[in-house]
Amino acid sequence: MDKPKNRIKEVLEEKGIKQMWLADKLGKSFCTVNFYVYNRQQPSVDVLFQIANIL
Template sequence: MGQKTEHSNLIKEHLKKRGITQTWLAKELGMSFSITNAYVCNRKQPNLTIIFKVADLLGVSVKDLVK
């Protein structure tokens, strides 16, 4: 069996730094809080389009959100 590669995102860290809520992010992305929370808590990884939108909303580079 192949190994599962885990990629973590840093959305939660950047939201906290800026004092932005997940509710605000969900509204701005036009997504449910549940899906946004899954992204923020790394239960689900957002696709590249969503990562670019989040980076734009938070005013950071995509590289700052993914490691």
């Protein structure tokens, strides 16, 4: 079975945005954003809305 695609990772790559930049805009650590990007941790709905607004 295919692993679900991670849209955060896809959009960052499409726009040429670094995880560190997103972490700074969210006020989160690089590690936290990296966990979101690689599906190790799921962001809350509030954080998802923040990410959507930023991207």
